[in-house]
Amino acid sequence: MNFSTLNHPLISVLLCCLFSSFFISESTAGQIWIGAANVNITPDQPVAISGQFATRVATEVEAPVTATALALETRNADQVEDQALIISCDLVGISAGVQDQLRSRLKSQLPDLDINKLFLNATHTHTAPVTTDGVYAIPAEGVMQPKEYVEFLLTRLAEAATTAWINREEGGVSWGMGHAVIAYNRRTLYEDGNSRMYGPTNSSNFRGIEGYEDHGIEVLFFWDKQNKLIATAVNVACPAQEVESGRAVNADFWHEVRLQLRNQYGDQLQLSGWIGAAGDQSPHLRFRKAAEDRMREGRKLTRMQEIARRITLAVNEAHAVAKNDIHKDVVFKHTVQTINLPARRVTKAEYLESKAVVADLGKQEQAGQDTMRKRKWYEGVIERYETQKPDQTYPIELHAIRLGDIAICNNPFELFTMYGIQMKARSKALQTFVIQLACKTGGYVPTRRAAEGGGYSAIVQSNLVGPEGGQTLVEETVKAINRLWDEPTP
Incomplete structure (x- = not known):
């Protein structure tokens, strides 16, 4: 083509369309505004702690549980492009209704925030306060009740959200990744095809570890105007349950991570802990424990x-x-949308088995044993069977965020790692952050292989959504992410 060709009317129109498309795409970029705040969500009185079947009352604090709010907004001149307010909580999960109650409180306090762009996530520490009534047999006197704790929690979360949002300022963002062996697949596979969570690996019928592990550490960095680091979000595919059976309030490994990062980057650093797809993962060592302990002890570390x-x-x-x-x-x-996932159906055999177990647990409870949490677990299966309908679905709130070259997505489950791997592999983003246990808590979602192997985390008592729903979640999440990268066609 020579220069005179550019004067052709058709070429001129095509060039106008091309440049218009370019400027439409670029107009979605805006100056980023950032705010971050951290609050202590540890009560000052004895409290029941969640995460095990037995009731545990904590009377001491080993490491405070906290919540970190991260406020994000982009602006083009005075025009707001989009917003997000993500609050990471040192809790076992987000109980039903907590997020809605927080949104209601903040709606009038933060009128310039699109309240639907706020969501909560949990780090899944098993040594944080119980947030649901009627699940554990909690002493009526001398212990903070779940309803009281939720009121305390909401007040603190509203404080963090308001501080982060009101104090947001112009800044910058960057992203990167590293690698660390934190998570180990916790499901043991045996010769007969069955699997067991934390099953022994030194027995003669041990045949392997059931699933994949993700050792990538996805990191977001947030900077002020002077390029000083003010906040970071760290995405680790591992729940915070190293001290899960303890009897004191403890934020688990995130507390130590905060201490080490602040020692390195300054006390101003706010850290959001985001747990990736990790339903079949934990930080517990599965084999070579003596060798691992020797190396750790040689470093003089816990x-x-x-x-x-x-x-x-x-x-x-x-x-x-x-x-x-x-x-x-x-x-x-x-973007925020509600998607409906196929619910895992309860079979008649599972229903009858659950009824028998509940009857037996009831007798044990009458004899003074603490079986309330486990009884409720099985009673949930009975209720599901008696109320389930054909084509029953489980609705969830799906957030999909594009921030520069990276994507952020959420789900309410303890999602098996392979589903997160699918999302990351099929996403158009350079890096994809998967945040589980967000908005509410929806139980485990196992792979098909895990469901066939059985065992805790892959049985109907553990699953409101099964493998079919897990795959549907992948497809809908990938679609939601990739739509954010679809550019106008010239």
């Missing part, structure tokens, strides 16, 4: 400090690259 050391090294790896690639103007899009 197990929690060792986990934090590995995460900190991964964050440092990411920081070394990300600090040289700070973005002040970014494409920021945040």
Whole structure:
């Protein structure tokens, strides 16, 4: 083509369309505004702690549980492009209704926030207060009741959200990743085809570890106007349950991670802990334990400090690259939708088995044993069978966020890692952050292989949604993410 060809009317029209499309795409980029705040959500009185079948009342605090709010907004001149307010909580999960109650409280306090762009997530520590009434046999006197704790929690979460939102300022964002062995697949596979969570690996019928592990550490860095690091979000595919059977309030390994990162980057650093798809993962060692302990003891570290050391090294790896690639103007899009997943159906055999178990647990309870939590677990199966309908679905709130080259998505489950791997592999984003246990708590979602192997986490008592729903979640999440990368066609 020579220069005179550009004067052709058709070529001129095509060039106008091309440049119009370019500017439409670029107009979605805006200056990022950032706010972050952390609050203590540890009560000052004895409290029942969640995460095990037996009732545990904590009378001491080993490491405070906290909540960190991260407020994000992009603006083009005075025009708001999009928003997000994500609050990470050191809790076992987000109980039904807590997020809705928080949104109701904040709606009038933060009128310039699209309240639907707020969501909560939990780090899944098993040593944080109970937030649901009627699940555990909690003493009526001398112990903070779940209803009281939720009221205390909401007040603190509203404080964090308001502080982060009101104090947001112009800044920058960057992203990176490192690697750290934090999570181990906790499902043991045996010769007969059955699987068992935390099953022994030194028995003669041991044949392997059931599923995949994800050792990538996805990291977001947030900077102020002077390019000083003010906040970070760290995505680890591992629940915070190293001290899950303890009897004191404890934020688990995230407390040590905060201490180590603040020691390195300053006390101003706010850390959001985001747990990735990790329903079949935990930080517990599965084999080579003596060798691992020898190395850790040689470093003079506790197990929690060792986990934090590995995460900190991964964050440092990411920081070394990300600090040289700070973005002040970014494409920021945040979509929210409700999707309906196929519910796992309860069979008649499962129903009858649950009735028999409930009857037996009732007798044990009358004899003074603490079986309330387990009885409720089986009673849930009975209720589901008696009320289930054909084509029953389980609705969830799905958030999909594009922030520059990265994507953030959520789900309410303890989602088996392979589903998260599918999302990351099929996403158009450079990096994809998967946040589980968000908005509410929806139980485990196992793979088909796990459901066939059985065992805790892959049986009907553990699953409101089964493998079919897990795959539907992948498809809908990938679609929601990839739509954010679809550009106008010239």
